[in-house]
Amino acid sequence: xxxxxxxxxxxxxxxxxxxxxxxxxxxxxxxxxxxxxxxxxxxxxxxxxxxxxxxxxxxxxxxxxxxxxxxxxxxxxxxxxxxxxxxxxxxxxxxxxxxxxxxxxxxxxxxxxxxxxxxxxxxxxxxxxxxxxxxxxxxxxxxxxxxxxxxxxxxxxxxxxxxxxxxxxxxxxxxxxxxxxxxxx
Numbered sequence: 001x002x003x004x005x006x007x008x009x010x011x012x013x014x015x016x017x018x019x020x021x022x023x024x025x026x027x028x029x030x031x032x033x034x035x036x037x038x039x040x041x042x043x044x045x046x047x048x049x050x051x052x053x054x055x056x057x058x059x060x061x062x063x064x065x066x067x068x069x070x071x072x073x074x075x076x077x078x079x080x081x082x083x084x085x086x087x088x089x090x091x092x093x094x095x096x097x098x099x100x101x102x103x104x105x106x107x108x109x110x111x112x113x114x115x116x117x118x119x120x121x122x123x124x125x126x127x128x129x130x131x132x133x134x135x136x137x138x139x140x141x142x143x144x145x146x147x148x149x150x151x152x153x154x155x156x157x158x159x160x161x162x163x164x165x166x167x168x169x170x171x172x173x174x175x176x177x178x179x180x181x182x183x184x185x
Contacts, residue, residue, distance in 0.1 A: 005018045028095065033091070035091045036088055036157070038089070051163075053163055057075070088159070090130075094147075094184040095150055098146060099183070101183075102144040103143065105141070117135065120135060124157075127147070131145040
């Protein structure tokens with residue numbers, strides 16, 4: 001619909017005015033972005049934080065059968081994670097009023113192996129906190145952390161495996177999955 005007005009002076013002198021208004025409307029879509037891990041401009045897959053354990057004590061364990069070892073017969077062996085820590089980049093951005101990230105252990109380790117409480121995350125530099133703080137297993141059950149909108153937030157999340165209880169884990173391959181969810185309100 002057009003708005004039309006006029007100004008008129010029958011005397012033909014003086015100033016006349018006419019105004020017309022236009023309403024302007026802009027709709028900005030709401031967007032939120034989250035990236036954990038990966039490299040390059042496009043990463044569609046899920047990164048796997050991967051550890052293998054190696055026997056630390058008794059000393060000198062190698063692959064083989066019927067190999068002599070100096071074991072006292074009373075002390076349980078100890079194991080160490082061969083990879084140590086695994087660092088993944090994490091980034092988030094939103095133009096919503098407020099952004100949050102939550103985490104959930106959506107697939108737990110199978111019984112007999114490590115537990116989510118054996119995983120920790122250290123936040124290295126940057127402006128994006130891990131939603132569960134350092135303890136994945138105890139706190140990654142819907143814990144959230146807020147981040148400011150309209151600014152890219154980044155950090156490095158460094159995952160570690162506490163293998164101090166590994167002598168109680170049965171042999172095998174164990175997998176778990178942690179799902180991170182970014183929300184904007």
